[in-house]
Amino acid sequence: MKRITVVIFLALCSVSLKGTAQLGFCQGSSGSPIFTEDFGTGITNGPALPPGTTTYTYVNGPPDDGSYTITSNTAGYFDWFNIQDHTPDDVSGKAFIVNASFTAGEFYRRSIDGLCENTSYEFSSWLLNLHPRMGVGCPNNGIPVNVQFQIWDSTDTNLLASGDTGDIEDKTTPEWEQYALLFTTLPGQSSVILKMINNGSGGCGNDLAIDDIAFRSCGDLVTLSDTQNRNSIFQCEVDSPVGSLTLSATPDFSIFNNHFYQWQESTDNSSWVNIPGETTDTYSTPILTDSRYYRVVVSEDLININNNLCNVISQVFEIVFVPTPNPPSSIGDIRICENIENGLLTVRVPPGVQVDWYDAPTGGTLLDTDTITYSTDIAGTYYAEAVSTLAYCPSSNRTAVTLEFYPLPEVNDEVISFCENEDVLLQAGVSASRYEWSTGETTSEITVSQPGIYTVEVTDSNGCSNIKTIEVLQINLPVIEEIRTVDNNIVVNTSNVGEAEYSLDGLNFQNESVFQKIPGGLYTISVRGDSSCSNVTREFFHLVVPKFFTPNGDGINDFFEVEGIGSLSDYEINLYDRYGKLIKNALGEPLRWDGSFNSRLLPSGDYWFTVRIENNIYQGHVALVR
CATH class of the missing domain: 2.60.40.10 (Immunoglobulins)
Incomplete structure (x- = not known):
């Protein structure tokens, strides 16, 4: 950071002082520099200043108290700032680095000859305090830099003018500051000696960099x-x-x-x-x-x-x-996917030229000004005109730049149903160069077995992407909770809610869950919730026994028997009288009882039976009526 500091200071050294002076800058017009010192360039230190320029000792490295060096950087110099010189556009420019002596004294002088009498002059220099505020080298900040500018006569015996910078305190960042001394020569005065004096006390701090010392005439603005x-x-x-x-x-x-x-x-x-x-x-x-x-x-x-x-x-x-600028150079027409919010059209022009955008090759509407880019979400051709920034000098032609939007891959969201315990095939449904499913798969179709929301991002050869969403719904299979015989009816109960169809043969289905007046026997009960899904089946033996039988020889209800049980392989039937006496037994074969025991007709009454089918036992009673 560079800051110009102006301090007004009027010094009258004695009653015999002939010139006038103030610490400040020429507010009028300046002449060409009579003398400048920027201390050169280069990556090596030095050279030392000519003899008589300073009373300090030159060193090739970090200077101790009362020493100086000429260098392009101060890296590694104590805890000082690592600075660049002040001279604009310098490459490896050097500065005068001073570690002030313990005693106040002169550290720079220069003689100037050939001056004009009765003429105002400005003596200036850029100064920088090298010590950082709160640096480790000087607790509680360092001793401030304080420099006095002096003008002496050519004999170096009479001080003609002087001015002090005042304290230049530590900074948190390095900061070049310019100071200047104004004075006016008197009749007969053509030579002076310029000096810079260290006013600060010795000790920790009071370390400074100096650059771009200049001397020039000063006159009216x-x-x-x-x-x-x-x-x-x-x-x-x-x-x-x-x-x-x-x-x-x-x-x-x-x-x-x-x-x-x-x-x-x-x-x-x-x-x-x-x-x-x-x-x-x-x-x-x-x-x-x-x-x-x-x-x-x-x-x-x-x-x-x-x-x-x-x-x-x-x-x-x-x-x-x-000059009339050339039309802007286009970096090319823009083609982007239509889901990108805006297209950015760009052209190039040299420095000193701005770009205005229009909607027509001549005339038209001004869309934007002073920008090499134009952002829009509307496809079409736009026109860039180069205009000089010094004067309104437009290019003879405008540069056309076209914005085109690629269509996105066309996808259609879907809702798909599938049956429980089955798989379902999901398809992107569009030809593309890349697929990315929410499952991580990268093929055009995938197989899933779980309900949910699935997405696939399809990308075409233009790099445009679109997302298809597929909602997969599961059709739950019926759950058969119970099948039971009620008289000669078969009753099927399911535990899940919803419409279902029922069948005894897997072919013919009905909406009712009760099959009426069904002969006893072994049946495969089928239940389906949706005709596209597989059936849920369970084998069931429909146990149908008469409530009574009349063994009177008329051919009607003459026997007690269990219908259809002969189709089973593992069963047993037992008949008992009211006292629990086994009257008849059949193991693995049908039982047909005519109401007798050992060829003797048993009396009318209730008789008990048990039917074991595999591990299931059913029991009941039947009335023998004579």
Whole structure:
């Protein structure tokens, strides 16, 4: 960070002091530098200053108290800041690094000869406190830097002017600050000696860097303007020429009492030549077709008008012909996927040229200004125009840039049902170059066995992606909770809620869960909840026994028997009288009882039976009626 510090200071050294001085900057126009010192460039330290320039001792490395070095960086120097020099655009630029002595004293001097009498001058330098605030080297901050600028006569015996910087305290970051001393020479004074003196006390701190010491004349602030009160003109080349202008030089009379002029011109604002005969405060330019720069040299005495140690230079009046810029260079048309919010169109132009965007190759609506990019969500062709920033000089043509949106892969969300305990095939349903399922699979179709929400991101050859969502619903199979015989009916109970169909043969289904008047026997009961899903089946023996039988020989209900049990392989039937006496037994074969025991007819009454089918036992009673 660079900061300009201005302190006003008036010093009268004695009643015999001939010059006047103040610590501050020239507020008017300055002359060309009479003397500058930037201490050179390079990555090695040194060289030492010429003999007589300083009373300090040169060292090739970190300087101790009373020593100095010339270096491009201070890395590893105690706990100091590692700095770069101040000179603009320097590569490996060097600075004057001073570790102040324990006693106040001079650390820099320079003689200046050939000065003009009765002329104001500015002596300046950039200073930096090298010690960081709260640095480890100096607890509670270091001793501040304090420098005095002095002007002595050529005999080095009379102090003509001086001014102090005051304390330059530690900073948290390195900070170059400029200080300057103004003074005016008296009649007969043509040489001076410039000095910088260490005012600070010795000890921890008071370490400084110095760069860009300069000495130049100082005079009135001189401004240039034309009859329209313009200070410069920037005009497009296509609008040339510029007619003759009358330029006027206006001093502010802050320093000079008299003014003598010499007008100068330049084609590059760098090399200047005098315009013969133009020595008044006005100048009329010729008709111009190319860029020109004008300034005026001003002095207080005519004899000094060509003496750069004594004159000053006005502001520059610029007449610049701005070339028509080339149309912007496009980086190419843009094609993006339609789900990207905006397309960014981009062009390139050289420095000093801005870009305006339009919706037509000529005329049209201005869409955006001063930007090399244009963002839009509307497909179409847009036009970039180059415009000079010095003057409104547009390019002769506009550059067309097209935005196109690729369509996304077309997908259709789905809801798919599948049967419990089965798999279901999910398909992306679109041809693409890449697939990415929420399961991590990367094929065009996958097989799943669980309900839920599945997604697949499909990406086409243009890199455009879309997401298909598939909701997979499971059709739960019926759960047979119980099958029972009620009289000669079969009753099926299921535990899950919902519509179901029932069958005794797996072919013919009914909505009712009760099968009525079914002959006894072994049945395979089938239940289905959806015709597309498999059936739930269970074998069931429908045990049908008569409630009574009449063995009277009429051919109707003459026997007690269990219907259909012969189809089983593991069963047993036992008959008992009311006292528990076994009357008849059949193991693995049908039982047919005519109501007799040992060829004797048993009386009417209730008789008990048990039927064992595998591990299940059923019991009941039957009435014998005679």
